Amino acid sequence: MVKGFWEKIQKPIFALAPMADVTDAAFRQIIAKYGKPDVMWTEFVSCDGLCSMGKDKLLKDLWYTEAERPIVAQFFGSKPENFYRCAKLAIELGFDGIDINMGCPDRSINNQMAGADLINNPELAKMIIRETKRGAGNLPVSIKTRVGYNKENLDEWLKNLLEEKPAAITIHARTKKELSLVPARWELVARAKEIAKGTGTLILGNGDVKYLRDAQNKISQTGADGAMLGRAVFGDPWLFSGFNREKALQKFTNSETSIFIDKKSTLTLSQRLKVMLEHAELFDELFAGIKNFALMRKHFGSYVGGFPGAKELRVKLMEAENSKQVGKIVRPLL
Numbered sequence: 090m091v092k093g094f095w096e097k098i099q100k101p102i103f104a105l106a107p108m109a110d111v112t113d114a115a116f117r118q119i120i121a122k123y124g125k126p127d128v129m130w131t132e133f134v135s136c137d138g139l140c141s142m143g144k145d146k147l148l149k150d151l152w153y154t155e156a157e158r159p160i161v162a163q164f165f166g167s168k169p170e171n172f173y174r175c176a177k178l179a180i181e182l183g184f185d186g187i188d189i190n191m192g193c194p195d196r197s198i199n200n201q202m203a204g205a206d207l208i209n210n211p212e213l214a215k216m217i218i219r220e221t222k223r224g225a226g227n228l229p230v231s232i233k234t235r236v237g238y239n240k241e242n243l244d245e246w247l248k249n250l251l252e253e254k255p256a257a258i259t260i261h262a263r264t265k266k267e268l269s270l271v272p273a274r275w276e277l278v279a280r281a282k283e284i285a286k287g288t289g290t291l292i293l294g295n296g297d298v299k300y301l302r303d304a305q306n307k308i309s310q311t312g313a314d315g316a317m318l319g320r321a322v323f324g325d326p327w328l329f330s331g332f333n334r335e336k337a338l339q340k341f342t343n344s345e346t347s348i349f350i351d352k353k354s355t356l357t358l359s360q361r362l363k364v365m366l367e368h369a370e371l372f373d374e375l376f377a378g379i380k381n382f383a384l385m386r387k388h389f390g391s392y393v394g395g396f397p398g399a400k401e402l403r404v405k406l407m408e409a410e411n412s413k414q415v416g417k418i419v420r421p422l423l
């Protein structure tokens with residue numbers, strides 16, 4: 090089994106989840122600067138697209154900087170031969186690892202037999218892993234998936250995946266059908282860890298983690314090798330920071346810890362707005378004319394909240410069409 094960078098990161102592992110149109114190269118750079126996780130994923134990118142004439146347009150989703158390492162490229166698709174080619178591309182682009190999306194519940198993806206639909210096609214899923222590994226050379230290959238499609242069938246599904254010896258598997262502890270509508274069932278992460286015992290494959294749990302202490306609690310309760318955090322990072326690039334792991338682990342046992350505080354709440358409004366502006370400027374620098382600035386609105390809604398006048402400020406920011414306009418709105422408040 091090729092373990093690559095996974096072997097070098099200290100456990101427990103705190104990972105940033107891939108989120109399409111959220112954790113793009115701009116936001117990841119901001120996160121790397123203000124609160125770097127142990128490992129980051131790119132947004133998912135279509136293998137078929139990368140193997141087509143439209144390749145160049147998609148490459149922006151694979152941009153990254155050295156500050157983000159270790160960084161894993163995530164691909165989705167259903168054609169093993171395209172995974173082979175994309176694995177070669179990931180080597181060429183200098184990624185640290187490759188992740189296969191087997192969890193996306195989106196109908197347009199599932200209709201291509203990709204994402205969570207692979208749970209219904211275990212043989213195809215294995216073939217995809219084999220071809221990815223064949224193309225990946227010395228890069229480790231991991232999988233991100235759910236605990237079932239319409240019904241939970243973790244045991245069978247996970248055993249199937251483990252036959253191909255991936256370096257790591259992230260378990261989003263809900264079925265495809267459940268989307269994100271019910272609480273994640275972390276007891277299934279514990280079960281996954283049991284099933285994977287002795288295989289050498291790392292198990293990361295995912296779903297509903299709110300902040301680092303919460304991640305740490307869930308890891309302790311389940312025995313997982315790490316946790317992946319997604320939506321908690323909205324408006325909070327400090328999520329993974331402010332936290333000395335050695336001390337944190339010791340303090341964790343006395344439970345009366347203040348070290349895991351939600352950093353966001355301890356930052357001044359001015360600090361938050363400054364970083365929001367920096368994020369918007371970086372987005373323009375990287376993506377002006379390439380990605381729609383409206384994608385920043387999701388971020389504005391998350392950065393700006395919990396203080397008098399927040400709503401009015403959000404309304405103004407929603408109308409901004411570029412970072413210059415954001416600067417005009419925000420600078421008087423800094």
Ligand SMILES: Cc1cc2nc3c(=O)[nH]c(=O)nc-3n(C[C@H](O)[C@H](O)[C@H](O)COP(=O)(O)O)c2cc1C
Nearest residue numbers: 106107108109132133233261296297298318319320
């Ligand atoms: C806006 C958005 C985009 C997402 N895009 C991806 C993606 O590209 N690849 C992927 O594997 N999961 C994707 N996910 C799922 C997340 O990685 C994660 O599994 C899910 O949000 C549950 O974790 P959380 O409760 O910590 O947010 C996305 C989720 C959101 C909210």
